Amino acid sequence: MMKILITGGSGMLGAYVTRACNISRYNIVVADRSRLDLSHPSAIEHYIKEIQPQVILHFAAETDVDLCERDPRRAGIYNHLATEHIARASGACGAWLLYISSSNVFGAEGKTCYNELDIPLPTNYYGRSKLMGELAVRAHCPDNHLILRAGWMIGGGPEKDHKFVGKIVQQIKSGATELRAVNDRLGSITYAGQLSDFIIWATEHRQTGTLHFASCGTISRFDIARAIGDILDFKGNIHPVKSSLFPLSAPRPFSEGIESVYLSLAGKAFIPGFWKDDLAKYVASFQV
Numbered sequence: 001m002m003k004i005l006i007t008g009g010s011g012m013l014g015a016y017v018t019r020a021c022n023i024s025r026y027n028i029v030v031a032d033r034s035r036l037d038l039s040h041p042s043a044i045e046h047y048i049k050e051i052q053p054q055v056i057l058h059f060a061a062e063t064d065v066d067l068c069e070r071d072p073r074r075a076g077i078y079n080h081l082a083t084e085h086i087a088r089a090s091g092a093c094g095a096w097l098l099y100i101s102s103s104n105v106f107g108a109e110g111k112t113c114y115n116e117l118d119i120p121l122p123t124n125y126y127g128r129s130k131l132m133g134e135l136a137v138r139a140h141c142p143d144n145h146l147i148l149r150a151g152w153m154i155g156g157g158p159e160k161d162h163k164f165v166g167k168i169v170q171q172i173k174s175g176a177t178e179l180r181a182v183n184d185r186l187g188s189i190t191y192a193g194q195l196s197d198f199i200i201w202a203t204e205h206r207q208t209g210t211l212h213f214a215s216c217g218t219i220s221r222f223d224i225a226r227a228i229g230d231i232l233d234f235k236g237n238i239h240p241v242k243s244s245l246f247p248l249s250a251p252r253p254f255s256e257g258i259e260s261v262y263l264s265l266a267g268k269a270f271i272p273g274f275w276k277d278d279l280a281k282y283v284a285s286f287q288v
């Protein structure tokens with residue numbers, strides 16, 4: 001039975017994948033922070049070599065973009081150095097390593113949408129630390145890794161989603177009539193449930209390289225809020241606002257939209273669709 005080590009199994013994406021791995025009856029070891037702590041990278045290699053996994057699914061990260069900006073040292077240790085130690089151990093065990101990177105590795109060039117042929121140029125420390133993680137994975141597991149870059153991740157459902165989509169759905173359900181959403185920053189959405197399905201497929205087929213994984217379309221949060229309003233038959237008003245209304249520590253690019261030139265070649269299964277359709281699939285999980 002395939003032995004899979006999962007980091008970040010309690011996170012938004014990790015929870016979907018851990019559930020799917022349990023259903024598929026793999027031999028999984030979920031390394032929570034008591035066993036594998038990103039803040040102590042030097043202890044990681046010893047732990048992984050003891051487990052001797054055939055596959056490592058590395059989801060753990062410092063995902064707070066603004067905290068990374070205020071504390072670049074933390075971003076570097078959690079997202080770069082810890083990933084480097086995981087990649088080294090993975091190389092030593094001969095394991096296949098999956099690393100989830102981010103559309104935040106792009107943005108400084110000022111384009112609207114980026115594919116795998118674009119050279120990353122991040123605008124903030126979170127993006128830089130994720131990019132350094134990518135470089136470490138390529139250096140230490142040159143032929144045995146898959147890097148998936150995700151866009152704005154949506155997922156978690158009614159109990160766990162405290163991010164943008166969850167907040168809009170909850171506001172509508174609680175009777176709010178006036179909503180606001182930013183319309184001058186763009187990105188692409190990635191539904192964690194779909195990404196999880198693709199990860200299981202890619203693990204079984206040992207896909208390699210770097211792929212973008214996001215629904216089709218480069219959109220603003222205002223577009224997302226309006227689409228949720230349509231799905232939920234919202235009768236109130238949604239107002240477009242500028243991002244300057246919500247000052248944040250980390251600079252956000254004009255756009256971190258991503259698309260893929262390779263994904264359809266990797267396999268026809270589990271490819272994301274048009275963003276409104278994928279958003280609707282996710283929002284449906286709030287209605288059951």
Ligand SMILES: NC(=O)c1ccc[n+]([C@@H]2O[C@H](COP(=O)([O-])OP(=O)(O)OC[C@H]3O[C@@H](n4cnc5c(N)ncnc54)[C@H](OP(=O)(O)O)[C@@H]3O)[C@@H](O)[C@H]2O)c1
Pocket residue numbers: 007008009010011012013014032033036037038039058059060061062063100101102103130149150151152153154
């Ligand atoms: N969310 C997005 O919009 C997005 C977009 C693109 C890419 N990504 C990438 O996708 C991956 C998964 O993201 P996510 O949103 O699912 O993450 P998340 O919900 O923020 O969860 C982060 C995970 O990392 C773990 N973690 C944090 N600090 C740790 C430490 N010191 N030692 C060990 N584990 C630690 C957390 O464990 P605890 O439960 O113990 O805190 C949690 O399981 C990350 O690599 C992220 O960079 C995310």
